[in-house]
Amino acid sequence: MKDLKCGQKNCSFNSGYCCCAKHISVGGDTDCKSYTYNPASLFEAGSDFASADFSVDTKVECAADCLFMRDRKCIANGITVHADHGSKASCLTFIKS
Numbered sequence: 643m644k645d646l647k648c649g650q651k652n653c654s655f656n657s658g659y660c661c662c663a664k665h666i667s668v669g670g671d672t673d674c675k676s677y678t679y680n681p682a683s684l685f686e687a688g689s690d691f692a693s694a695d696f697s698v699d700t701k702v703e704c705a706a707d708c709l710f711m712r713d714r715k716c717i718a719n720g721i722t723v724h725a726d727h728g729s730k731a732s733c734l735t736f737i738k739s
Contacts (some may be wrong), residue, residue, distance in 0.1 A: 645720025650731035654680035668704040672730040709737040
């Protein structure tokens with residue numbers, strides 16, 4: 643998936659609101675289980691102004707009861723992950739099936 647936007651700015655995989663991980667896992671509760679806290683990114687404003695790099699083809703494994711989930715894989719054209727209280731990141735593209 644090349645269109646994976648992420649609002650969790652303190653994740654080590656986030657670069658200009660783009661997820662640069664090769665693989666992420668979304669749990670049954672729609673939380674991104676691959677979220678990796680990086681306290682240094684809280685102080686780096688450069689990523690807010692950098693162009694997003696959507697060339698990374700991230701594999702998205704999913705366990706949520708979602709319309710876009712097939713065989714534990716996300717088949718959506720793109721997803722958006724949103725920050726929840728600084729300690730979680732949840733899939734906003736989730737649509738209950």
